[in-house]
Amino acid sequence: MKIYSSDQMKNIDFETIKKYIPGNILMEHAGIETVRIIEKKIQNLSEKKVIVLAGAGNNGGDSFVVARGLSSKVSKLDIYFIGEEEKLSEDSRLNYNICKKLNLNFIKNFEELMELNEKFKYDIIIDGIFGIGLNRNVIGEHYNLISFVNNLKNKFVISLDIPSGVNSNTGEIQKIGINADLTIAYHGGKLGHFLYPGREYRGKLSIVDIGIPNIVESEDDLDDIYEIIKKEDIKFKIRNKNIHKGNAGKVVCIGGKTGFSGAIYMASEAALNSGSGLVYSIIPKGINTILEQKSTETITVPIGDEKREYFRAIDYVETINFINEIKPDVIILGPGIGREEETINYILKLLNEINDINIVLDADGLYAIKDDLAILYGKNIIMTPHMGEFKRIIKSDIKNKLEKAKLFSENYGVITVLKGADTIISNGKKTYINLTGNPGMATAGTGDVLAGIIASFVGQGYNRLEASKISVFLHGYIGDKIAEYESEEGVTANKIIKKIGECIKDIKK
Numbered sequence: 001m002k003i004y005s006s007d008q009m010k011n012i013d014f015e016t017i018k019k020y021i022p023g024n025i026l027m028e029h030a031g032i033e034t035v036r037i038i039e040k041k042i043q044n045l046s047e048k049k050v051i052v053l054a055g056a057g058n059n060g061g062d063s064f065v066v067a068r069g070l071s072s073k074v075s076k077l078d079i080y081f082i083g084e085e086e087k088l089s090e091d092s093r094l095n096y097n098i099c100k101k102l103n104l105n106f107i108k109n110f111e112e113l114m115e116l117n118e119k120f121k122y123d124i125i126i127d128g129i130f131g132i133g134l135n136r137n138v139i140g141e142h143y144n145l146i147s148f149v150n151n152l153k154n155k156f157v158i159s160l161d162i163p164s165g166v167n168s169n170t171g172e173i174q175k176i177g178i179n180a181d182l183t184i185a186y187h188g189g190k191l192g193h194f195l196y197p198g199r200e201y202r203g204k205l206s207i208v209d210i211g212i213p214n215i216v217e218s219e220d221d222l223d224d225i226y227e228i229i230k231k232e233d234i235k236f237k238i239r240n241k242n243i244h245k246g247n248a249g250k251v252v253c254i255g256g257k258t259g260f261s262g263a264i265y266m267a268s269e270a271a272l273n274s275g276s277g278l279v280y281s282i283i284p285k286g287i288n289t290i291l292e293q294k295s296t297e298t299i300t301v302p303i304g305d306e307k308r309e310y311f312r313a314i315d316y317v318e319t320i321n322f323i324n325e326i327k328p329d330v331i332i333l334g335p336g337i338g339r340e341e342e343t344i345n346y347i348l349k350l351l352n353e354i355n356d357i358n359i360v361l362d363a364d365g366l367y368a369i370k371d372d373l374a375i376l377y378g379k380n381i382i383m384t385p386h387m388g389e390f391k392r393i394i395k396s397d398i399k400n401k402l403e404k405a406k407l408f409s410e411n412y413g414v415i416t417v418l419k420g421a422d423t424i425i426s427n428g429k430k431t432y433i434n435l436t437g438n439p440g441m442a443t444a445g446t447g448d449v450l451a452g453i454i455a456s457f458v459g460q461g462y463n464r465l466e467a468s469k470i471s472v473f474l475h476g477y478i479g480d481k482i483a484e485y486e487s488e489e490g491v492t493a494n495k496i497i498k499k500i501g502e503c504i505k506d507i508k509k
Ligand SMILES: NC(=O)C1=CN([C@@H]2O[C@H](COP(=O)(O)OP(=O)(O)OC[C@H]3O[C@@H](n4cnc5c(N)ncnc54)[C@H](OP(=O)(O)O)[C@@H]3O)[C@@H](O)[C@H]2O)[C@@H](O)CC1
Pocket: 013, 014, 017, 023, 026, 027, 030, 055, 056, 057, 058, 059, 060, 061, 062, 091, 129, 130, 131, 132, 133, 134, 135, 136, 137, 138, 139, 142, 160, 161, 162, 174, 186, 210
């Protein structure tokens, strides 16, 4: 489902107003649709005491429409306008004046607001302080107002478009944000509704149509596309009846060192359980015995001598020979591989040699390239960093992580799967935010499993972006199923592997 950056949304509003529908009509739609949702969602509305908080921008304008629409439907309604009358936009001023003409009660100042609340105890707060026009940190009287709202007891907070203080582009909190129970968003979801921490602030999300004609979006050649992944967007290919294991997806996993055999084992098992025909694990020979005992269907390919505990630079020759011989569709490089100097050289040498095979670069494979990013150019790479790994690669903080993941993908021609509670998948043009998964997945090995699933789908012929999207959704979906059957605490990487098949079936339904 398509969602929008604040610039895109501003542009859509702008084009609509310029060519088709005056801003005050859009504002009317936004406000009236909001009232309709409130009537539907709030029981005993006629008994409620409502305070409408209106800012100086058009978000405040929407809230004046809401105030007017709700005033006769509730037991008490007051408006607190935080801003200067002279600065109101034309559309907001129109609705401000209507509220004045209707004699709705405007509270004079913050002190009066606190007094009235002491007396009446507002039970519904309408937050129209800031919308997508928030452009700096919230301080002073605005800060105090938001803090006041967040500290109220027994209230239901309804944010218009986005909770005030949440950056609609990044989901970041600009010093303070309204903790909403319900957010009613106009025209479409914004990035800040789905990226943490904004996702936690917005409560339930209702998206309403405010009458923006379809033609505006089709005219608008949006360069960047943002989507959240929905179950119905996941389309599994039908496996060819005539398929055999040699053409059902050949995956090579390269990784492991003494003490870290689990990572390569799990990546390989995940690939196998996601439908791959053949899965090979290339490992340092020192861990072969352990892996052979664990693995049955995957084929282990030990490199070096019995004492080899980790890969050495020289091992790349044997590795490349094997790769050339079996011609895999995809290689996973990195799970459990470690950070020995020799191993880093091994990884860099391999990457230099492999140009036309799909690669999922994971875990310490990402550590190895952190100072050699140019090695990524011209290859078919999916990178799967978590936030810490990504920070190390981009050598900066991860403020505005979606934009950074997108830019990185564009600059280096890779697909980035930036893992976290709100995993971001981007090829630089198209960017997805995943909504499945739960805190139970913050447990060892789940990342290795994801790498295995992604590689498996790439090997089965899905394009790299599609494979990443499907895999991230599926991986989180499985985590959610386990959390539902058992508990979040019960989620483990091995359980995820065991449920891949069942959950693919579920999603196909
Ligand atoms: N006609 C349309 O386009 C439609 C728009 N719609 C609605 O409009 C919303 C967008 O409206 P918007 O663009 O006016 O911005 P909005 O979010 O109200 O905030 C801007 C105001 O806040 C101020 N301000 C910002 N940050 C601040 C801070 N930290 N601390 C203090 N002040 C701060 C800023 O002040 P300034 O920067 O000028 O000093 C300005 O006064 C959108 O979310 C939707 O609800 C719908 O009705 C559909 C039609």
